[in-house]
Structure formats: C-alpha cells, structure tokens
Amino acid sequence: MHSQRPLSYAPTPYSYTPNPALSATINLDEEVKLASSSAERDLYESLAEIYSIIVTLDGLEKAYIRDAISESEYTETCARLLKQYKSTLADETVSREFVDLETFKRMWQLECPRATERLRIGLPATIEQASHGTHTPSGGMPTSAPAAGASGSLILIATENFITFLDALKLNMVSKDALHPLLSEVIQSVNKVTDRDFESRGKIIQWLITLNQMRATEELSEEQARELSFDIEQAYQGFKATLN
Missing domain, CATH: 1.20.120.1130 (Vps28 C-terminal domain)
Incomplete structure (x- = not known):
C-alpha cells in the first residue's frame, strides 16, 4: 500500500481555482515605469526631495532640542535644508503639484510638527531666538x-x-x-x-x-x-x- 504523498503547501479550508479569463495581461518581468516622460520623472523626484527635506528637518529639530547636535552644526544644516526647500518649490510645476505644506502632508500622511513650524518661520531656531540675558551696570537698570x-x-x-x-x-x-x-x-x-x-x-x-x-x-x-x-x-x- 502506497503512502499518500505529502502536500507541498499548507492546506486551506477553501480551494481556489484560477480563472484564465482574469489572468494578468502584463509581462511580470517587464519594468514598470512610474513616469511617462522626463518632465514627469523630474516632478516626482522633486516631490520626493521635499518629502525627504521635511522628514530630515523634523529629525534635526528633535536633535537640537535634545542637545544632540551643536548650535553651529544645527544652524548650518537647518539653513541648508530651508534653502533647498525654497529652491525646489521655486519651480512652478512643482509648486502647483505641491499646493501647500498642509495639503502635501495630508496627501503623504506626514505629521512632522517641528519641521512644519520651522518651515513656517523660515529661519533656524538659533537665528529666530535671542538670549534674554542682561547686563547690569553699577547703580543702573539692566541693559x-x-x-x-x-x-x-x-x-x-x-x-x-x-x-x-x-x-x-x-x-x-x-x-x-x-x-x-x-x-x-x-x-x-x-x-x-x-x-x-x-x-x-x-x-x-x-x-x-x-x-x-x-x-x-x-x-x-x-x-x-x-x-x-x-x-x-x-x-x-x-x-x-x-x-x-
């Protein structure tokens, strides 16, 4: 008596028979192109760059708050990211697709509250904020x-x-x-x-x-x-x- 040959897959309570009429008509070995033209590809790359800037800027703000980065390094990096953000959006096609920051964040499910505030202000925190220390001359008011x-x-x-x-x-x-x-x-x-x-x-x-x-x-x-x-x-x- 021959033993039953073991199944090569895990049995399921339901069986499925493929329908040839619903089979894929595309070649699965063919590369899928996300853009149909060089202009469209450039647009997607610019939007991806904006996404990356927002995420990076949010991480930079967190690092600055935790004193995990020096003020000089923070200032230089933040200023560069803000400049890249503005430069990318200077393109009318990119700006039109971007709409505005809140719309872009909703579309791509971004939160990044610290980056949002920094982009709203448009300045590194080290430039925006001033120390509130004072100097008191003898017999005078703090100046x-x-x-x-x-x-x-x-x-x-x-x-x-x-x-x-x-x-x-x-x-x-x-x-x-x-x-x-x-x-x-x-x-x-x-x-x-x-x-x-x-x-x-x-x-x-x-x-x-x-x-x-x-x-x-x-x-x-x-x-x-x-x-x-x-x-x-x-x-x-x-x-x-x-x-x-």
Missing part, C-alpha cells in the same frame, strides 16, 4: 550689551544691512523675493554683534515670518510697507542702543 568680542567690522556690517533694507523700502522694493533676503541678512548680522534682546527685535522676526509665507512675487501693500519701515527703523534704534 542689553554687545556680545563679548563683537568687533567694529561686525557692527558696521549690521548697521549697513539695516540701512540697505530701509533704502530698499524707500525705492519701493516691496516684493517677497526682494525683501526677505535683505531682512534675513539684517537679523543674522545683528546676532553676530549681540545675543541680547532689544526693542523691536521681535518685529524683525515677525516680518520675516510674514514675508516667508508670501509667494515669491507677491508684494506688500502700501500700508504694510509703511508699517514695515516703521518697525525696522525702531529695531535699528533699539540695536544702536545696545552699542552704548
């Missing part, structure tokens, strides 16, 4: 003071950046792509002179955030331009007060 070792050349550069920005407004340069780089130069040069807070410093950050959320060619209204000029002039006076 701000220049950072230790601030050279005259750094003070001159910061002063020139303030004047350049205010002159740009007087020349009616009111678009985001004209003002945002100039105002970024202002806050970065100021931070090299002093790590103290001063009057209207926060206004610089607020306007940077406002400009960052505008489209590249979008322009400030006449009222906004006047308000911006007033706020930066006040910040300039506050900065000069730290030098006394």
Whole structure:
C-alpha cells in the first residue's frame, strides 16, 4: 500500500481555482515605469526631495532640542535644508503639484510638527531666538550689551544691512523675493554683534515670518510697507542702543 504523498503547501479550508479569463495581461518581468516622460520623472523626484527635506528637518529639530547636535552644526544644516526647500518649490510645476505644506502632508500622511513650524518661520531656531540675558551696570537698570568680542567690522556690517533694507523700502522694493533676503541678512548680522534682546527685535522676526509665507512675487501693500519701515527703523534704534 502506497503512502499518500505529502502536500507541498499548507492546506486551506477553501480551494481556489484560477480563472484564465482574469489572468494578468502584463509581462511580470517587464519594468514598470512610474513616469511617462522626463518632465514627469523630474516632478516626482522633486516631490520626493521635499518629502525627504521635511522628514530630515523634523529629525534635526528633535536633535537640537535634545542637545544632540551643536548650535553651529544645527544652524548650518537647518539653513541648508530651508534653502533647498525654497529652491525646489521655486519651480512652478512643482509648486502647483505641491499646493501647500498642509495639503502635501495630508496627501503623504506626514505629521512632522517641528519641521512644519520651522518651515513656517523660515529661519533656524538659533537665528529666530535671542538670549534674554542682561547686563547690569553699577547703580543702573539692566541693559542689553554687545556680545563679548563683537568687533567694529561686525557692527558696521549690521548697521549697513539695516540701512540697505530701509533704502530698499524707500525705492519701493516691496516684493517677497526682494525683501526677505535683505531682512534675513539684517537679523543674522545683528546676532553676530549681540545675543541680547532689544526693542523691536521681535518685529524683525515677525516680518520675516510674514514675508516667508508670501509667494515669491507677491508684494506688500502700501500700508504694510509703511508699517514695515516703521518697525525696522525702531529695531535699528533699539540695536544702536545696545552699542552704548
């Protein structure tokens, strides 16, 4: 009596007989192309780059909060990621497909709250935030003071950046792509002179955030331009007060 040959697969309570009419009509050995043209492929690669930037930026923010990365390394890496993000979205085709950050996150099921906030602000945390330490002269009230070792050349550069920005407004340069780089130069040069807070410093950050959320060619209204000029002039006076 012959023994029953063992099954080569695990038996199931239900049997399935393939229907030849439903068989795949494609060659399973053929490579599936995700893009039908080079332009479409470039678009997908750009969107993938944006996805990668968002995830990387979120991890970078977490590392900075945990002191797992130095301030200088964080600042350099964050600034580079923000620049890559803006450069990628400068392409109209990519920007149109991207729509906006919240739409992109929903589409690809991204959370990344820290990256979301950093992209909204558009500045590394080390540039956005100022130390709130104070210097107290004998018999006087606490005042701000220049950072230790601030050279005259750094003070001159910061002063020139303030004047350049205010002159740009007087020349009616009111678009985001004209003002945002100039105002970024202002806050970065100021931070090299002093790590103290001063009057209207926060206004610089607020306007940077406002400009960052505008489209590249979008322009400030006449009222906004006047308000911006007033706020930066006040910040300039506050900065000069730290030098006394």
